[in-house]
Amino acid sequence: MMSISSENLMILAMLLPLVATPLIVFADRRPNLRESITLITAAIVALLVITLFTRVQAGERPQLELFEVMPGIDISFTIEPLGMLFALVAGTLWFVTSVYAIGYMRGHNEKNQTRFYASFAVAISSTLAAAFSDNLFTLFLCYEILTISTYPLVTHSGTEEAKRSGRIYLGILLGTSIGLQLLAILITWSVAGTLDFTEGGILAGKLDPAYAALLYALFIFGIGKAAVMPFHKWLPAAMVAPTPVSALLHAVAVVKAGVFTVLKVTIYIFGSDFILSSGASEWLIWFAATTVLLGSLIAMTKDNLKARLAYSTVSQLSYIVLGALIATEMSLIGASMHIAMHASAKITLFFAAGAIMVAAHKTNISQLNGLGRRMPLTFAAFTIGSLSIIGLPPFGGMWSKWYLALGTVQAEQWVLLGVFMLSSILNIAYLLPIAARGFFSPSAQGEQDTGIKEAPLPILLAMSFTSLICVALFFYPDPVYNLATLAVKGN
Amino acid sequence: MIETHLSLLIVVLPLLAAPLVAILPNGRLAWAVSSITTFVVFLLAWQQLVNVASGNIISYELGGWAPPWGIEYRIDAANALVALIVAGIAAVTLPYALRSVEKEISKPQHSLFYSAFMLCLTGLLGITQTGDIFNVFVFLEISSLSTYALISLGKKRQALTAAYQYLIMGTIGATFFLIGVGLLYAMTGTLNMNDLSQRLPDLVEHRTIQTAFAFIMVGFALKLALFPLHLWLPNAYTYAPSVITVFLAATATKVAVYVMLRVIFTVFGFSFIENTPTDELFLLLCVAGILIMSFYAINQRDSKRLLAYSSVAQIGYMMLGIGFGSMLGLTATLVHLFNHALMKGALFMAIGAIVYRIGSSRIEDMAGLGKQMPWTFAAIIIGGLSLIGVPGTAGFISKWYLVLAAIEQQNWLIVAVILIGSLLAVIYVWKLIEALYFRTAAEPVNNIKEAPLMLLVPTWILVIANIYFGLDTELTVGTAEVAVKLLLGDPQ
Numbered sequence: 001m002m003s004i005s006s007e008n009l010m011i012l013a014m015l016l017p018l019v020a021t022p023l024i025v026f027a028d029r030r031p032n033l034r035e036s037i038t039l040i041t042a043a044i045v046a047l048l049v050i051t052l053f054t055r056v057q058a059g060e061r062p063q064l065e066l067f068e069v070m071p072g073i074d075i076s077f078t079i080e081p082l083g084m085l086f087a088l089v090a091g092t093l094w095f096v097t098s099v100y101a102i103g104y105m106r107g108h109n110e111k112n113q114t115r116f117y118a119s120f121a122v123a124i125s126s127t128l129a130a131a132f133s134d135n136l137f138t139l140f141l142c143y144e145i146l147t148i149s150t151y152p153l154v155t156h157s158g159t160e161e162a163k164r165s166g167r168i169y170l171g172i173l174l175g176t177s178i179g180l181q182l183l184a185i186l187i188t189w190s191v192a193g194t195l196d197f198t199e200g201g202i203l204a205g206k207l208d209p210a211y212a213a214l215l216y217a218l219f220i221f222g223i224g225k226a227a228v229m230p231f232h233k234w235l236p237a238a239m240v241a242p243t244p245v246s247a248l249l250h251a252v253a254v255v256k257a258g259v260f261t262v263l264k265v266t267i268y269i270f271g272s273d274f275i276l277s278s279g280a281s282e283w284l285i286w287f288a289a290t291t292v293l294l295g296s297l298i299a300m301t302k303d304n305l306k307a308r309l310a311y312s313t314v315s316q317l318s319y320i321v322l323g324a325l326i327a328t329e330m331s332l333i334g335a336s337m338h339i340a341m342h343a344s345a346k347i348t349l350f351f352a353a354g355a356i357m358v359a360a361h362k363t364n365i366s367q368l369n370g371l372g373r374r375m376p377l378t379f380a381a382f383t384i385g386s387l388s389i390i391g392l393p394p395f396g397g398m399w400s401k402w403y404l405a406l407g408t409v410q411a412e413q414w415v416l417l418g419v420f421m422l423s424s425i426l427n428i429a430y431l432l433p434i435a436a437r438g439f440f441s442p443s444a445q446g447e448q449d450t451g452i453k454e455a456p457l458p459i460l461l462a463m464s465f466t467s468l469i470c471v472a473l474f475f476y477p478d479p480v481y482n483l484a485t486l487a488v489k490g491n
Numbered sequence: 492m493i494e495t496h497l498s499l500l501i502v503v504l505p506l507l508a509a510p511l512v513a514i515l516p517n518g519r520l521a522w523a524v525s526s527i528t529t530f531v532v533f534l535l536a537w538q539q540l541v542n543v544a545s546g547n548i549i550s551y552e553l554g555g556w557a558p559p560w561g562i563e564y565r566i567d568a569a570n571a572l573v574a575l576i577v578a579g580i581a582a583v584t585l586p587y588a589l590r591s592v593e594k595e596i597s598k599p600q601h602s603l604f605y606s607a608f609m610l611c612l613t614g615l616l617g618i619t620q621t622g623d624i625f626n627v628f629v630f631l632e633i634s635s636l637s638t639y640a641l642i643s644l645g646k647k648r649q650a651l652t653a654a655y656q657y658l659i660m661g662t663i664g665a666t667f668f669l670i671g672v673g674l675l676y677a678m679t680g681t682l683n684m685n686d687l688s689q690r691l692p693d694l695v696e697h698r699t700i701q702t703a704f705a706f707i708m709v710g711f712a713l714k715l716a717l718f719p720l721h722l723w724l725p726n727a728y729t730y731a732p733s734v735i736t737v738f739l740a741a742t743a744t745k746v747a748v749y750v751m752l753r754v755i756f757t758v759f760g761f762s763f764i765e766n767t768p769t770d771e772l773f774l775l776l777c778v779a780g781i782l783i784m785s786f787y788a789i790n791q792r793d794s795k796r797l798l799a800y801s802s803v804a805q806i807g808y809m810m811l812g813i814g815f816g817s818m819l820g821l822t823a824t825l826v827h828l829f830n831h832a833l834m835k836g837a838l839f840m841a842i843g844a845i846v847y848r849i850g851s852s853r854i855e856d857m858a859g860l861g862k863q864m865p866w867t868f869a870a871i872i873i874g875g876l877s878l879i880g881v882p883g884t885a886g887f888i889s890k891w892y893l894v895l896a897a898i899e900q901q902n903w904l905i906v907a908v909i910l911i912g913s914l915l916a917v918i919y920v921w922k923l924i925e926a927l928y929f930r931t932a933a934e935p936v937n938n939i940k941e942a943p944l945m946l947l948v949p950t951w952i953l954v955i956a957n958i959y960f961g962l963d964t965e966l967t968v969g970t971a972e973v974a975v976k977l978l979l980g981d982p983q
Contacts (some may be wrong), residue, residue, distance in 0.1 A: 042743065067962070067963065069961075069962055069963070069964060070888065070891065070964050070968060071968070075962070135880070140882055141882040141883050144881050144882050144883070145883065148876065148881070155928075155929075158929055158930070163925065163929055167925075170917070171917070174879070174881075174914075174917050175917070177913050177916055178879070178880065178881075178910060178913050178914060178917070179910045179911070179913075182890075182894070182910070183894070183906065183910060186891070186894050186895055187898060187899060189895070190895060190898050190899065209535070286615075328905075
């Protein structure tokens with residue numbers, strides 16, 4: 001692998017999952033072969049992104065122009081630090097999730113597993129392509145493919161509820177992206193004459209600062225995957241999907257593709273200087289801040305475990321959006337780091353939630369009394385994930401919150417600092433009681449000897465691994481920090 | 492030899508094939524002859540486009556009579572592009588026709604069916620090739636009359652009323668056009684479009700010329716089904732045989748839009764239009780058409796009718812570009828003309844494949860079919876995404892240029908309408924997809940098989956074209972830009 005050029009590694013990483021898709025479909029009747037294809041592909045992709053990561057850290061910036069679609073607009077890819085960070089997170093966690101998914105899908109006796117694995121592979125391919133996009137058009141293309149390829153995953157069960165959720169999912173994501181984001185891209189194109197991601201942005205000096213706020217708002221709300229209120233409903237709706245989907249796609253790939261796009265637009269289309277000088281984000285900040293708090297508050301009211309986690313994600317995504325909107329150096333670093341930190345913690349929480357569903361068939365928090373004593377590993381993982389989300393040491397989540405908070409100080413936005421602090425307290429309030437209930441509450445009567453055990457081994461392995469990452473990222477956040485700094489400060 | 496008479500051969504070949512096919516015995520021979528003719532015509536049309544792609548104009552004198560006395564075929568990038576669409580769609584439709592026609596039309600009528608098809612093709616290609624405005628009328632009638640006959644061959648009895656309805660409306664439209672042409676001739680003494688364009692500027696103030704313009708516009712607005720003159724279209728598309736729906740939806744209205752372009756920009760010149768309320772009226776009708784017809788589409792229970800209403804809405808997009816009258820706007824019109832032919836062709840073919848298997852185009856009858864007909868289902872998904880305008884599909888390119896044209900004019904209302912139109916398209920396209928995708932529990936499992944290859948392959952050629960022209964726009968946007976320069980430039 002060392003002898004292959006970085007350009008080719010990049011293509012391989014994007015194409016492999018796509019190549020695996022028809023293979024998965026052909027292996028329909030042989031589940032073991034089918035899962036082996038997924039696992040092997042995922043393992044190679046993980047190795048590819050890690051190799052690419054070491055090369056990007058060493059200063060390489062592979063670039064690849066595929067072909068021109070319209071005059072001046074081409075499909076092209078490059079790896080810059082922020083994209084590398086996102087690809088690293090999505091690529092490695094796909095492997096972990098694949099391991100988990102095998103345990104989950106079989107343990108849960110899900111139907112149509114072939115369709116599941118095939119759609120999953122397409123989704124990952126488009127996620128990686130989005131991460132490597134070199135211009136807004138390519139990114140938009142991948143963004144839409146991601147939306148459509150995840151639709152069969154969201155509606156996997158085929159029930160009326162799934163159908164309804166699918167409508168909300170597609171309606172909001174396609175609606176915002178075609179109605180607002182496409183418009184924003186077209187305006188950007190007609191003003192700037194280019195869509196290439198450029199250090200320092202492409203709009204400064206070309207767009208009347210008076211309109212900057214309007215265009216920025218079209219982007220922020222148009223990127224529905226970032227789930228800024230009032231366009232957040234698709235995310236809780238998507239929870240009807242099987243848990244591996246919720247874990248990887250709706251805590252990592254899809255939602256992070258949203259905030260990643262927000263960061264890309266902020267850093268490479270507007271440029272933080274232009275945002276600060278034009279005041280483009282002045283009133284948008286309050287939408288994001290409201291989302292942070294309201295998301296947490298709504299999470300507290302949800303008894304369904306996955307719904308609570310979903311609203312927690314809505315809230316946490318707006319941390320990143322808020323970091324982008326504040327647009328100071330520290331806040332942008334914090335926002336970029338939060339992509340990785342939140343991903344590792346939230347995926348752990350979803351893994352645990354899925355483990356509980358498979359092993360104990362319980363979906364509501366109120367049913368979890370005493371379950372922690374029967375499933376200690378699962379609940380330990382859940383605790384670790386919770387603590388990392390809250391932002392306590394020794395877990396990775398602390399670092400991103402630290403820089404986000406420093407960013408508000410740098411911008412002298414004291415109210416926003418308060419928002420972050422208050423939200424952390426709310427995090428404690430809606431996450432810790434779950435673990436506490438599992439460990440300390442007495443079991444419900446009559447459930448003493450139902451024989452609930454820990455979930456199957458693949459689930460436990462995946463869950464333990466992501467928990468360890470949460471811890472490791474506290475002691476060794478350098479890879480994430482370095483990439484974030486490089487992206488924000490430029491090379 | 493072929494090179495010099497290329498422009499004529501494109502029209503004459505199907506014209507000669509028509510009587511030949513009619514006297515052939517019923518069965519596959521008639522189909523084979525018409526297919527081969529169409530393939531040849533397609534290759535010729537391709538060659539013709541290559542010849543004019545760089546912006547030159549070919550003038551062909553019919554029978555050696557010099558224009559403006561004789562009939563002139565005058566080919567530039569605009570005609571060549573439209574002729575290519577018509578010939579191309581015909582070339583994928585005919586292979587598809589074999590199985591579908593065997594299923595839907597009784598055997599004694601097969602030869603006549605293919606004969607009428609050839610005549611229809613002659614008419615449509617003739618309209619695009621000719622540079623003589625009366626000749627347009629002649630070819631218009633050839634294509635219309637054969638179309639009425641083709642629609643009436645539909646399986647259901649309503650096909651007869653649909654054809655009759657179209658006959659009445661179409662004849663009114665043609666008559667209006669003829670009156671307009673007559674008035675032009677009375678004032679200028681010429682029928683050659685190029686000649687007209689030189690004589691008209693001196694006469695623009697004349698009431699008769701303005702009346703002539705109004706008659707021609709209304710006549711063709713009827714033919715291209717511009718809202719609210721679209722009433723014939725939904726029934727015609729719904730009850731015609733599947734093959735004819737495919738062919739009409741992808742070509743007939745497109746050719747009418749092309750004539751509109753030609754008359755407005757070559758014959759009269761856009762400055763003439765700008766002095767009349769026509770362009771504003773177009774924009775208004777388009778906006779109303781896009782919104783109202785999309786809502787109609789959402790409420791349909793029959794998939795063919797749903798797509799028919801969507802077609803009327805999409806015609807609004809094409810006419811928007813004409814209303815703008817700008818470089819970008821016309822590029823959008825021509826590009827969408829091409830792309831819409833691809834997406835509607837693919838979608839109607841896929842629906843036709845379903846009709847072939849279950850004998851119904853009602854949406855409720857399709858529940859859960861996606862599993863049994865995965866390739867047809869995938870074709871509907873991709874065709875539908877193209878109709879919505881998702882990036883990576885041809886429909887996106889159209890939308891891109893349309894919105895850019897509207898932004899250029901600072902017409903934010905129309906920007907909003909185009910985007911809202913796309914969102915409404917999401918709703919009606921997904922109505923189809925949901926029906927095919929989800930199976931209701933009560934539904935018994937029936938043993939419906941995937942459509943035969945003879946239907947699937949042509950469908951997928953168009954589906955792949957939808958993706959290809961969404962990623963490589965050299966042919967579509969490139970040719971359109973050349974054509975628009977000629978249309979907007981000095982009519983010389």
